[in-house]
Amino acid sequence: EIVLTQSPATLSLSPGERATLSCRASQSVSSYLAWYQQKPGQAPRLLIYDASNRATGIPARFSGSGSGTDFTLTISSLEPEDFAVYYCQQRSNWPPTTFGQGTKLEIK
């Protein structure tokens, strides 16, 4: 089973700053990586699929990059509504699909 490790566990930033979240896979997942945002009491929301493709309706300030084992989610300029928990997910070598443990993006 492929293990995804996200870092940092918690990221404290201010609105307007740039956020860089990392996801590392225990073996190559090619570009089969997605990113989700989850706010308290809500279901996850798909942001990025196949490493770098924004899902429908996702603002351009969200971007994804990487391939193989190292991936990055970048939020270019944080809006107040962006503070949430972010998860990465891989679908290479499915089943299973696995999720990272999450990065909490909090207001500094």
Added chain:
Amino acid sequence: QVQLVQSGAEVKKPGASVKVSCKASGYTFTSYGISWVRQAPGQGLEWMGWISAYNGNTNYAQKLQGRVTMTTDTSTSTAYMELRSLRSDDTAVYYCARDGVWYSSGGFDYWGQGTLVTVSS
């Protein structure tokens, strides 16, 4: 618009079973699959399994094999997840999510609102 609407919260005793439903609307149900994902309180996301709404093919997480069954009713565009022999560590919010029809896709683009299942004596 695409919607996945799940059944309401459940409280079960250890050893019991629970069956959660997920009614889809706004798209052709049999052109997609459904994955089920659960989230224990304060924890991350755990994939439970997938079912194709086209042909009923399933793939389950290894740790749940033998305890979980996923089915669909194409006449009502509804997916079901049944979990048996419930334990306290099955307490979680259970989500359904739209997925690929032949295999898991690049991302779960629509999710249900979640169903809280509490297992307690």
